[in-house]
Amino acid sequence: ARFLGNPGTGKTTVARLLGQIYKEMGLLSSGHVVIEERKNMIGRYYDSEGQAVDNALNRAKGGILLIDEAYNLYVESDDKDPGRRILEYLLTALSDENNRDWMLILAGYPKEMESMLQSNPGLESRVKEKFYFDDLSTDELLQVADLYCDDNKYELSDQARERVKAVIAKDVADKDKNFGNGRYVNNLMETAINTRMA
Secondary structure (H helix, E strand, O other): OEEEEOOOOOHHHHHHHHHHHHHHHOOOOOOOEEEEOHHHHOOOOOOOHHHHHHHHHHHHOOOEEEEOOHHHHOOOOOOOOHHHHHHHHHHHHHOOOOOOOOEEEEEEOHHHHHHHHHOOHHHHHHOOOEEEEOOOOHHHHHHHHHHHHHHOOOOOOHHHHHHHHHHHHHHHHOOOOOOOOHHHHHHHHHHHHHHHHO
16 A cells, blocks of 8 residues: 655554554454665665565564655666665565565655656556545644643643644644654654653
8 A cells, every 4th residue: 555645644553553453354464563764675785675675574474564755765866776676576575475464555755656656567556555644734733732641641731732732833834745743743742841841
């Protein structure tokens, strides 16, 4: 599957839920999620990417291999970039009928992901399912702040909650494509609370 969306929109969270659901349905044996990205899969030696992919697949067996910012595996200007070999190894693994106890999720920005997938027809045809993750609204981000407080046993006064909402609304109005959504809120709350506690 392709999980397309900006940072902090819940792609990893949904992957974890999907793993649990697929385990309960009997489609995966364990349902855990292994998260990888380009820097961990590019080796120091020629063609060491194959070993890195094998290691990732072994760890993901029974669960989901999620490649975060997967578009970084495709460098349009470099035909010899090792990221292309990683994509080829993944394609080979996807076509292995004897190894079906795993799932691949490629996650990243929509535009960059589409460019990567169009570069390789095999990848486009094997990773067909698309899920779009919209940016969170101010009210949804405020719910993330409430969850952060609940999880960490904090309680916001009404005045503090209004202040948090105002800060979030301002930052949402000024956001760019790198805006962190849920991650941004967690960082905001952690920084604000730790600073005041200190």
